[in-house]
Amino acid sequence: MVNRRRFLSIAATCAVMGSMPVRLALAASTPAVVPTVWKGSAMGALASMTLVHPDRTYAQSMIARCVAEIDRLESVFSLYRPDSALSRLNAAGELAEPPSELVELLSFSLSLAERSKGAFDPTVQPLLSLYFEHFATPGGSPAGPSAAAIAQARQRIGFADVEVDPRRIRLGRPGAAITLNGVAQGFVTDRVAELLLANGFGNVLIDLGEGRALGRRADGQPWRAAVADPARPDRTLFELTLGSDQGQSPALATSGGYGTRFGTDPLVHHLLDPHSGRSANHYGSVSVAAPRATLADGLSTTLSIVPPADRSALLADYPRARAWFVDNAGRVTGPDGERVIQA
Template identity: 40%
Template sequence: MSLSLRPAMERRRILLGGLGALAALATGPAAFRALAEHRGRRAATRAGLAFGTTVSLTLVAERDDAFEPAFRDAFAAIRAVEAAGSLYRPDSALSRLNRDGRLDAPDPLVLAMLRFALTLAERSGGAFDPTVQPLWTLWSDGAARGERPGPQARAEAVSRVGWRHVAVDETGIRFARAGMCLTLNGLIQGFAADRVMAALAAHGIADAFVDTGEFAAAGAHADGTPWRLGLGAHGDRPSEVIAPFAGFAATSGDDATAFSPDRRDHHIFDPATGLSPTALSRVTVTAPSGLLADGLSTAAFVMGEAAGAALVRLYSGCAARFTVKL
């Protein structure tokens, strides 16, 4: 599960502007612009900061005045998800739960994410566990000291991990063990993509490409060509391209935050051992929802290729791509 409080990918360290602050017509080769104009379609891109990284939305519409209200509500949806479950915000509902060990009258968005997380924890045999935040604290603190946590320190942190010890109902969320902490970083960006796409659909935007740290797409470019999604990196080029791309996609990889030069130790942890899985370097899942894609990619990374693929097959419309660590 992704626990990093740092930007999810190095490429996202270049910030393009604050939420709602940057709007510009998308540009491209003259031929593609001409095709778009011939079809009576326009494209606009807006970018901002969320989840400790950059996010961007590209929308296609027939009128320029359709963009602003769609962007406004889409970024409002992102801010609402952040306020509910982001560890980057000390005032979020999740941060308050971790601080106090309980959360009364929880935000419905927190409940939606946590209930999904606990269901996935059960179905994955605990490979996906939203209570692994103590492991992130252990490893990040160790990295700051230039140390690798030893067996005793890992065992102590693992003793505070366990999804079965989270009580959830409409009245509140409570931890049954002292020292527990939750993270929703393994699914929150995918959930945000779901909320953004719903906000855009409410404004009649049928063609869009969304990057919240995970990806979503519907329809096509303004020129009528399909969306394409590049995966991984091989030099200056993606190692694989999904084309056409529609729906949702999420990737879990060992390159987001590494605690060792060889990426043996990184931000994705096996909740049972406190160590990082070593078989895979990347898992990408495509799915009918961002929440499902994001959560499954994390679970499958921990489980390994065979068991992870079996888990993904339990969900209709989902597929996984595995990259074995060399």
């Protein structure tokens, strides 16, 4: 899946992870339990898991189970595996007996598409393919595909034509194709969190491109996250705690056009507005905290695309989600335009 290079840094213990500035690390006494940490890659992004558990052998075995589960879910959602369930759906236009995870995540995506009036649309894949093909062709305009090519691709886009049922998924339009890259990282993050929780791990931090926290760090302090300036990744804009305590959210996701740029113009990127066929450039980045990483992931993508005047109405449908908007000057505001105190 596309690596969107999230500008999200997560402090797992008193050590510094990712690009988080050193000043965000929290001093701590020697913890009673030494966390078990895994670092690798998942779905095209750098990934990590930190498990606080007294039995390190058990923790390591659970990390292996989690990595296997990530690989299994990639076989459902990946656009880069020709044998994945999603690739087979796109190739044939329909899929009988689809995996339950595909039914669940596509149903959520269609709901988000309806609530956002099509700003988020899982059938946008033909438009994304057009951009990738355009920029892979020598001599292609740095501004992107022509208006005629975009209009042709948009004829294959339309979430309302997708039929989802536990027994069958049907795309409806000739040449239609689905991408779940705007929500799949969050979904996989939630599944890993549920697997760990079901097996006795109540203090966990997961970063699979989206962050999800359970419980607390080994020293009893809350997990902390820092959101960086997309123009200056070494500069922290704001930070917050993650978890299930009062005033906290378990999950955090950040989206921005910096994640996948198609050419030399930074304004031409993967956050495509299905209505115009062009990249949405309302913000430098959008961060969303929510009870689940699936929702945080989907909303951060969607809020990057919806017109600013519509963002408060969309967030009203998800009252447990919070959002922060970063402009190109690094200023942070809330959904109603109020300034946010920065780090």
